[in-house]
């Protein structure tokens with residue numbers, strides 16, 4: 001294999017982000033890059049031996065580490081210990097096995113929801129460890145924060161270039177639409193799809209959990225995938241980088257609900273169940289560091305990305321993760 005040949009192993013390759021990277025790679029393939037996308041069927045990354053076997057099989061030079069126990073607010077609230085343990089196990093197994101196999105570069109994935117709950121805004125990459133995360137998802141948050149800590153250890157002790165990206169909320173085709181595990185956008189899509197399945201009438205009620213007041217930034221999975229390829233190919237720092245839309249694109253949950261109602265042409269009413277949790281009120285992240293590298297990157301407009309995702313979901317409902 002010549003010096004610039006890359007064998008890129010993508011863990012979590014069957015998920016929302018992994019599938020988006022598959023789509024973008026198929027449109028932007030390079031002769032010196034061999035891409036391998038794995039799922040839990042190829043290896044249970046919570047198990048070190050299984051992790052070692054999949055690395056021995058593919059002998060990657062680069063890894064994009066997406067595999068994780070992932071879920072929305074309510075799934076995190078009810079399973080914080082599982083989110084902590086499963087993600088700690090996967091992350092340690094992947095990073096240590098990558099090191100043992102002399103992997104040149106690993107790009108792992110954090111999230112804007114892991115930042116301190118009590119913080120100033122906008123949040124930036126320097127603030128990850130400045131205080132406890134929101135109590136709703138402490139398990140996931142601490143597991144993810146330790147990726148950053150481990151990356152610094154691998155750099156300091158072994159000179160490794162293991163880094164991480166910090167996406168805001170992601171949505172797109174191949175998301176998880178499960179009613180109790182999903183994030184808000186796929187959760188809304190599942191609800192609206194099921195509501196109109198037996199007739200789109202004005203008496204139907206689309207229930208938004210919580211007050212609808214919290215604020216979120218959303219990135220289309222295909223846009224995130226393009227940024228992942230840039231990070232893998234061009235970004236050579238251990239320090240994490242936020243991959244998010246601009247602060248000006250932040251939306252209220254109620255606005256997201258209205259966008260989905262329009263996308264489904266839902267004829268019924270929207271109701272808010274204020275007895276349900278809101279989670280973090282906001283987690284406004286700055287993408288100034290990303291913009292300093294890619295000032296002209298064009299994010300897909302939210303309504304366009306929603307339209308494409310709704311079309312995909314309606315065409316693929318039977319095969320989707322429901």
Ligand code: NAP
Pocket residue numbers: 011012013014015016017018038039040041043044045046065066067068069070090109110111112166167168169170171174175176183
């Ligand atoms: P996802 O759709 O839930 O996919 C999770 C992936 O991880 C799947 O490919 C799954 O394989 C794999 N996986 C789970 N447990 C595994 C195990 N024990 N062994 C091996 N593979 C396992 O997740 P996603 O939304 O694409 O998230 C990808 C990354 O982005 C994650 O690191 C997540 O923390 C991060 N992120 C996501 C968001 C978001 O809004 N979705 C926001 C910020 C950051 P199977 O298909 O076989 O189950």
Ligand code: GFB
Pocket residue numbers: 071072073074076111112113114136137140168169170182183184185187188207208209210211214216253276277278279280
């Ligand atoms: O996307 P979501 O589940 O996760 O919830 P977070 C976002 C907001 O949507 C919350 C409201 O304010 C919810 O109250 N919401 C309204 C709903 N209706 C629904 C619904 O039907 N389903 C869901 N899920 N929410 C997550 C973290 O926080 O962010 C994870 O807990 C992960 O760890 C993810 O990192 C990116 O944005 O609140």
